[in-house]
Amino acid sequence: MLTLLLIVSAFFAGVLNAVAGGGSFLTFPALVLAGVPPLNANATSTVAVSPGALASAYGYRRELGRITEIDLPVFLGVSLVGGLLGALLLLWTPERLFEAIVPWLLLFATVLFAFGPKISTWVRQNFHVGHGAVLVAQFLIAIYGGYFGGGIGILILATLGVFGLTDLHAMNGLKALVSGCLNAVAVVAFVVGGAVYWTEGLIMLVAAMAGGYAGASVARRIPPPILRKFVILVGVVMTVYFFIEKA
Template sequence: MDWPAAWPLLLIAAFAAGVLNAVAGGGSFLTFPALVYAGVPPIVANATSALAVSPGYLGSTLGFRPELRALPSRRLIREAIIAAIGGVGGALLLLLTPAPLFAGIVPWLLLLATVLFAVGPWLARKAAVQKPAGEGQASHWLRDAGLFIVAVYGGYFNGGLGILLMALYTLAGESRITTVNALKNLNSLVLSWLSVAAFVVAGAVAWAPGLLMMVGATAGGYFGAKWSRRLPVVAVRAVVIITGVVMTVVFFARR
């Protein structure tokens, strides 16, 4: 299929991906298949998909400015640095190793992330009741280590990144879904933009469809951030879990 004929499909997929990334994560599940359907080779489609959804993180991060301003700036800077290093590392790993080697692990990671997010609030309540003295510092380092691992994954393969980040922050004890979303989008923005820079340097991006989809994803991310704040917490969590289940089934089927 000639990609200019697929403009409407690419724009709709990018807008929906921006909304989904702002609310629940998993937008790459929409952009990657749309690019492949438009005739972009799979490896280039993966890099171009990362380019397409990266501005959506900017729009949704701007939509969560009140939540981010309420958090300590030192924490935001530290986590952004960790996400940046992990994102670049993941991008380099993708460029230097065969994609099938990691693709076989992706469905299991998505399944694990979905389960962790589903049981996250219960685990957080148990941890709050039973947390011994001095555990806060240990939890701090465990969260940073988890963020680095997720950032490496996000730099390598963007699909399901939002779900993994939301599972990580939920398990780390973040009780407000809007704060979880704000941190997810900020760190996704940092690691995605740096990993995309690596893909651009390597010449692995299809610019014409990528730039078109960037516009749609940015608009979708901004409106998705606003809509997610108005939705009940139960509804937002349901979207995340359903998205995780669907993505897990699809990636297992692709194996």
């Protein structure tokens, strides 16, 4: 029964990540419900969903070639360093402390996912900053991504929008590339640190890849706003659940 829970949650996480994002709202709680400690569940969830982002980035390879406003190697390098630092920070966090802050991380990620587009629009309309400030912002976002990662796509898109990028397809491609790479470097840290539950992780990885492949056809049938509302609902339910468990 628990294996079925992992497969189903990872499959639909792959679908969501391919269409609207927010797959970690499914994989992380499913692992915790399956008995994986929260810190290990976060690391294992990252292993399960990271290949999908890189696959999406490959699909956007032509759009990525159109980006001229930003130094892509530097932007990617900053993201990799930040993602590694975030992953190491997670490994250095005592299990009990991480369990205490999980509800707050879920709450932040849920609010970010729910209001991210509006926040991103407001920021683009009211701010325009230089390349250095964008790199600093991306470095901090990458640390958060390596540590937990919920809603990181919204943060990356907002940062790119503030810098002045307007090609949404290119921005989505860069978002997928950056999140995939920083997740990959986080995975390396988690593997070296022994934080991954491999049996659960490999089961979910295969299911998430299948879900990501199916996501293309799902996108043609279900409007993304409906999927976003579903992700938000799951995030709210899981946040309430973990706050109750903490109490």
